[in-house]
Amino acid sequence: MTSPRTAIVIGAGFGGLALAIRLQSAGIMTTVVESRDEPGGRAYVWRKEGYVFDAGPTVITDPACLRELWALTASDMSADVDLIPVSPFYRLLWGDGTSFDYSNDDESLNAEIAKLDPADVEGYARFLDYSRGVYEDGYVKLGAVPFLTATSMVKAAPALIRHKAWHSVYATVSRFVRNEKLRQALSFHTLLVGGNPMRTSSIYALIHALEKSGGVWFARGGTNRLVSGMAALFKRLGGTIILDDGVVRILHEGKQVTGVITRSGQRLAADMIASNADIVHSYGLLMPSPVAARRQKRLRAKRFSPSLFVVHFGLRGHYPDIAHHSILFSDRYGPLLRDIYDHRRLAPDPSLYLHHPSATDPSMAPEGHSTFYALAPVPHLGKADIDWATEGPRYRNLILDQVQEMLIPDLRDRLDTVFHYSPVDFRDDLGAHLGSAFSLEPILTQSAWFRAHNRDDHFGNLFFVGAGTHPGAGIPGVVGSAKATAGLMIG
Known part of the structure; x- marks a missing residue:
């Protein structure tokens, strides 16, 4: 009888846990190795004097991509996590006393827009159509597709051209609405994934449609409850999580990675390794390796959020x-x-x-x-x-x-x-390179194929997941990257 395949996932952030759940659900015996004393990565939690302080991220969108993880094994997410809708999505405030409730109620939202400029109600409707178009092409069709070759980028080019992806989100919004405060209200979202609205590709205007279609949610008990729910699901499936013992080295022979060494000196072997750690830090774990050194040097030269x-x-x-x-x-x-x-x-x-x-x-x-x-x-x-x-x-x-x-x-x-x-x-x-909160800056020349690949081009059984890979930061982004990477690992 053939032994089941094995995998190690470095890091128990959202991307690492989502990937581990997918691998374990597919029968790949998976171990998650986390350096901190609790899972979560950037979604860590502090409990002090009766307060619960989530480190972040705290804006939960596209709950369907999360429910899909439980559905892999016919489970129900509600058994582990209670998601509560948030309304308004955001209240936007300016120093002159102007406030704007940004909600999913069309009538209320149009009334808020009309308070700023009645002429922009029609312009907003056209922007929403644009946002839905890039959401369909950029998120639904391509959000969980690994870009491993230049050919894959060429195939995506028609959609990028159709949506004028070389324009910034702010410039695109400005084509549709004229009120400056409304332009800010419809473009600030890129900041939540590390992008400058003035130069982040207009493809990221999809975030507006993503929120409109799926809502904005909060996990009862905090984002940490979503993390612990994912960890509980993974362990029920038979997966193993090692806490407070981070990976200090990835072992390799030729063009294959073979295992890891942890801070405590544990040596763990596996058929495949995936890193949810910072992408620059991850390549540092491969040292000494001339290939990894070149990869790391190229990454350091990129723009970081x-x-x-x-x-x-x-x-x-x-x-x-x-x-x-x-x-x-x-x-x-x-x-x-x-x-x-x-x-x-x-x-x-x-x-x-x-x-x-x-x-x-x-x-x-x-x-x-x-x-x-x-x-x-x-x-x-x-x-x-x-x-x-x-x-x-x-x-x-x-x-x-x-x-x-x-x-x-x-x-x-x-x-x-x-x-x-x-x-x-x-x-x-x-271990965030330069202390960046979102890894690589999400500009067009650092997106899709130009971003870190979900599978390394040299080590054939080394994979990456998380904010540094396609499609990028934010909960839907890293959960989408986990889906893309899992497809490569499961085969």
């Missing part, structure tokens, strides 16, 4: 008027984006994403309290020489002051607990 500075805080009291997801826009949009992506400076007026999970699920905070985090995109460690040990506390106070000024006047009086997470933490905790 910015990092994030995240302030987690708990407040005494409830805030029913603050939405689950809010975007607090700076008075500068384009200039601020240039500060983040191109200049070596830390902006004094960041735009913020404010997460308020206890608005939907009171269990995220102690009774009578509320949980928040405020997230600001900041330059990665290769862009700005910032001493975060010194700058972190100052920037944390600046962000809290901004939230206080725009939303919570008595924030300082109600502040119960606070801590922050900086680009240095992304580098040190997650």
Whole structure:
């Protein structure tokens, strides 16, 4: 009788767990090796003083791609995870007092648009048609397809040309609507996957249609509950998760990888290895290898997404008027984006994403309290020489002051607990190259075939999954990359 095939997945982030579930469901005996003490990767969790602080990601879209993982073995996701719809999707706020509720209710959304500019209601309808077109071509048809050859990119070219993919999301939105605030409202989404709206390919306008078709959701108990639900499913299928013992080396002979060595000295062998770790870090695990060194050098020369500075805080009291997801826009949009992506400076007026999970699920905070985090995109460690040990506390106070000024006047009086997470933490905790929060920047020349491939071109049984591979960052992106990679591994 032939022994079952075996696989090792490095990293228990969303991509790694989704891939492991697919492999184990197909009868491939799979072991996930994770360096941290809990699964999740970028979706880590801290529990402090009765508060639950999700590290992120906290915007859950396309729940169908998640339910599909349970359906592989005729299971029901609801047995492990309770998803709650979030409405409005986001509340957008500007310094002049303008607010915009971005929801899935067409009548309400059109009314919000009309408040900004009645003439843009018709333009928005045309933008939505465009977004649905790129969603169908870019996500439904190609989101889980591995781009391993230049020919595969050529085949996708007609769709890219049809949708004028060389235009940016912001430029594309501007073709349809004229109000500047509405242009910001319809283009900011790329920031949630590491992209600059001013230069990210218009293909990423699909995010709007993705949200419209599938909604925006929250996992009861936090994103960590979705992670633990995926881990529970994987273990029920017979998979193994090793925690707190990261891989320090990938072993190889000729054009084959053969196993891994962990921090504790364990040697694990497998027929196939897939890495959900940072893509630059992953190639470092193959050293010494001239091939891996060349791959890593080429990757280092690419453009990487910015990092994030995240302030987690708990407040005494409830805030029913603050939405689950809010975007607090700076008075500068384009200039601020240039500060983040191109200049070596830390902006004094960041735009913020404010997460308020206890608005939907009171269990995220102690009774009578509320949980928040405020997230600001900041330059990665290769862009700005910032001493975060010194700058972190100052920037944390600046962000809290901004939230206080725009939303919570008595924030300082109600502040119960606070801590922050900086680009240095992304580098040190997650092995993220330059502290980038989203891996490679999602520009057209770093997408699909131009992104890291789901299977290595030299080591035939080495695979990659996650934000650095096609199709990119975000929960649907990394779960899609897992589907693409699993198809290659299962054969």
